[in-house]
Amino acid sequence: MQNRWSDQKAQRIFQAKKIPLGIHDTLIGNRHLHYAITGSDSLPALVFIHGSPGSWMNYSRYMWDSLMLKKFRMISIDRPGFGHSDFGKAVHLQEQTALILPVLKSLKNGQPMYLCGHSMGGPVVVDLASKEPGLFKKVIIVAGALDINQEAKETWRHIMNVRPLYWLLPGAFAPSNTELLYLKKDLVQLQLSFDKVKSDILFIHGDEDTWVSIKNIGYGQQKMINAGNIQADTIFGADHMIPWKNQEKFREILLSLH
Template sequence: MRGMTKKKIKIGCLTLLLGFIVLTQIVSSCVSLTKSDREVAKYFRDKPVQPRSVFYNVDGYAIHYKQLDVAKNGTIVFLHGSPGGWDAFIDYFADSTLYQNVTVVAVDRPGYGKSEFGKPVGSIEKQAALLQPMLEALPAPRVIVGHSLGGPIAARLAMDYPDWVDGLVLLAPALDPRLEPNEDWFRKPMRWPLLSALVPKIIRVSNEELIFLEEELEQMLLLWPGVQAKTIVLQGGEDGLVHPQNANFADSMLINAQKEVIFLPKQNHFLPWNEYALVKQKALELMREFRQ
């Protein structure tokens, strides 16, 4: 009986996993996670300005970002979550109150979009190293806005390359390794060759990031005192993807940085869009401070 029970459990888990894969296939075919070049061109067709693509190489790994540099006296850089692409922040490029005051940049993080799509980089340290040359090429001061998994990558940039990061705006950031979910049982099976072949590539890239996230965040624990960039943290109280207590973690770990933690009790995970005005306001506030 016990053997039969274990067998049923395995069959049940496999059935759930296959169901999850089918669901991801349906979602990816019905709802595009990133915009095509044609969709981007259509979006900017009636806009007075539009960003240009910039590419660079780090040890044979190509990184792509979009840049709108009407103004050149400082830069706001947007880092998307997992999965995603630069166009998660496309509306910010159409906002004249932004692009008339600062250079606006959004990057395809490693493995996404035109940054070696399908070739994931699980290491947060390595992702930061791949993005650092972009910061060198951008006008100072530099404020990095990181959403979700983009949050710890922004923080790692401030830890490892403090001379290139002046301010941080962390939106629903996954920072505390103790708060990473343990119930994501499907992540390891998703790496099995047969099952992996059935999963959309963008989901595979995301899985390779998230499966190592707890360990990556643990490696950052001793580095938090090195963050000196002024930091603003926005966190929703009804966030179902990143634990709301990450805001408390950030508050406790930013011991050498000026900080502001804004807790939004009724807000969810999707702050770049649901709190667009507040995100823009806080990023510009930081920029004005650094210019004084």
């Protein structure tokens, strides 16, 4: 229920596939940020930012994929509060980007960097791109939640965030509940970031997504007025879980980035 692998398990799985895996843990202020890397450091970087809940290992199937490895150095991050990045200690969206950005800047290698965020990772990648406009060649927003007006009220989250009810939420669902409560206010603050995004943008969304409305695409297109080329790819018949239920199509889109 913690939605994570131990570092030892991850190393065993990748070693069995004969894929070198780098696992890193860095301290930024008083917070740990944990992430994994595969692929040659001379290649363009593809950064995965998971949703809520989640961890870096959600993208492991792409990180050991032979075709993906020919094109990208892949970096997958445990967002703060998840995986091994101080598990259980959720923080606001803007605090997350402040912790993630120094790591991504340290990984620059003179090649393009692509930034891919799913669901809750969507607003995270938008905020990252607004903070460092020249760092990312393209931002890929997969079923991303950007529009506060499209968010469900979910009053039950407030009830479950109160102790002792909070402790009834299993594993990673506890910090997930907290950060999704934060998101209601964080999306309001994100309004100040949209016009600072200058990267190219690619929206990927399923037309049968009942968790995050596909209307978020139109909202993002309207708000990111200084972005480069903005494209949208609708996957018909897909729901919210595109990276796992529509793996072949998603991989095809990623391979076409570079």
